[in-house]
Amino acid sequence: MEQEALLNELKEGREVTNLLMKHLHLPSSHQTPLVLIEKILGSYENALSILNCNGLVVETKPSLSTMESLPSIDHSSPDKRDVSKKRKTSSGWTEQLRVYSGTSLDNPVDDGFCWRKYGQKAILGSNFPRGYYRCTHRHSQGCLAIKQVQKSNDDPTIFEVKYKGRHTCNQTSHFAATYVSVSTESENEGNYSPKRQHQLEVKQKQAQQAFSSFGSGIKVKTEDLDNKEDIFPSFPFPVESEQVKNGSFVEALMENDIMGNLSPAFISPATSESNYFSMSPCHMGSFESDLTDIISAPTSVTNSPIGDLDISSLDKLEFDPSFPFDNPEFFY
């Protein structure tokens, strides 16, 4: 069918764009082109997603390389230590950087988890303040997930979101579930008001509902921060509502892919729509460190390693049903 052909074309375009991106190792100051590329990719992803919805199965996994190669947004440097300014001297963190482009609401970053903002700070060299969030269930469930959200200087429509630590609260599972359903259902609703985090449940729904909107690319970049001792493997977030909203569901998967990349184990074969991995909270032990190492490796890793060649292979990667995310410890 023609759709098949269309699909192939789209995939082709996506891959090429990914390659282009990888070859564009622009200085962080020139992120604009990357932003555009991200948008292009977002369009591809959306198109593919649409096709998926129509029954076609597309491997939606934009190459990991894509994300890894994202040179833009490197705001990693400062972070390496940021995490531990105060009491958290102990941990190395796995950090996820996501970029939400496209519609930018004031509060673009809604990932389906309940976050409580605990601070905001102007960052040197940044035009926009960075917001600090921690899981609402920090106390009740001891969930130590944290995230930082900051608008990109170059493109205010892009939000850089960094996740640190992982959710140990139930949300996670919910989310996964939610997510799944999201993929299945799709209604619309799209927006939610910024700042109403306590409406998590609502948000999640919204997320689900929003699932068909529009999209733009979301990129994730995992960086590793120093210590390997306690690395939290993970990023518990299966997929985030934003992503859903953006319709880049696929990309959401990618995120995980990345992780998967690091440790293939994570990824499970799912067509993007159907299964999302279930977060099984416990595993990863051994290779966590590996991941870290891998990731943390040369920054360049991010840029090229798995890069070119892998794209194709990556695409083939499938998600591993057993999603080994676990959260070791991570406390102050």
Added chain:
DNA sequence: CGGATTTGACCCAT
């Protein structure tokens, strides 16, 4: 009234 956000102060690694 309870929970979330705001915001300046404080803490700590560089």
Added chain:
DNA sequence: ATGGGTCAAATCCG
């Protein structure tokens, strides 16, 4: 000394 992360009192909001 400085920049970034967190705390916590004040404030906001449903």
